[in-house]
Amino acid sequence: MEQKGRIFLILVAMVFHGTESLSDDDGPLVLDYYKEKCPLLEEIVKHNVEVAVFKDPRMAASLLRLHFHDCFVMGCDASVLLDSFGGITSEKQAGPNLNSLRGFEVIDQIKYILEEACPRTVSCADILALAARDSVASRGGPSWDVWLGRRDSLQASFSGANQFIPAPNNSLETLISNFKQQGLDIEDLVALSGSHTIGKARCLSFRQRVYDVNFKGQYEIYDKYRRYTSFRRILQSICPKSGRNNDLAPLDFMTPARFDNHYYVNLLQGKGLLGSDTVLVTQDHEGEILKQVWAYATDEKLFFASFANSMVKMGNINPITGNQGEIRKSCRFVNT
């Protein structure tokens, strides 16, 4: 009997483990998590993202970035959405986010509708992952399946937001190790940087790239392109040496509102807006990244496939599942 019981347990364990690995390549998330619990979820998110992007085209970029800034701090757990309250210091106040992150009202709106349709069911972290996907698609980019079942954190990490979100003046080496900490490799770094094919950056974020001669390594490539001078002049006119910190420039000058592969064409012409964009091609001593940039610049389908793949990977960074965390009622506050 005892022997039989043990075998039974082993079988149960195998079956359990079997189904788990069947439904899941990258972690504990699954594709049809809300299929029964909230069948209209994906429709609701998609519709609301489309309305928001119709009203404000930049919103697509802002929602995509929100998911990124969520995932790089304690994993994709909606920690980025929490306001300061009680013992919580909001990540929204951290350097990379302050006066920069946008889209919180859109997430609030989606959450509000979902609380009507399926109360206390859908996590804010999953909303962010879906909204990022639908945002990219809304601007002509690729689409992909989003793995679901993330739960929401009970805390935020102000210090984590300052520490883990990469800065626009990071060296290539720093960017690579920053992504590595999140389980993302160099190919992910190059593909995900392609997000900068949409959206805008503040003067504050690219001033150093325009004026700092200590960023010299970055300038070598520009000498080969005559157009660089005028590009630099344009940037200088938008962003003087001091002041006008919040004035905006498009991250992709050629096709600012379309999710396409022009980001990589820009890089090859020395027209990446941020320091972190330009170092991909100027500090790449092995030449592997340059190859990847060339490949994406000449083959949009290849970029789209890699981008989708890396987005799924990013969306799977340390999700909270099971009994941990909670399903927040309001994305801005933990439940009381």
Ligand code: HEM
């Ligand atoms: C490789 C390291 C990265 C660095 C250093 C970086 C840095 C930045 C900076 C400084 C801005 C402008 C913020 C401002 O001035 O207000 C920005 C904008 C943006 N970033 Fe990144 N980023 C990186 C990677 C990513 C990734 C992985 C994604 C998405 C998966 C992303 C998506 C975006 C988008 C869409 C915008 C425009 C947002 C808007 O217009 O509201 N970035 N990024």
Ligand SMILES: *[C@@H]1O[C@H](CO)[C@@H](O)[C@H](O)[C@H]1NC(C)=O
């Ligand atoms: C990067 O920018 C930050 C914030 O402006 C600044 O404090 C830091 O010194 C810069 N780092 C480098 C290497 O220039």
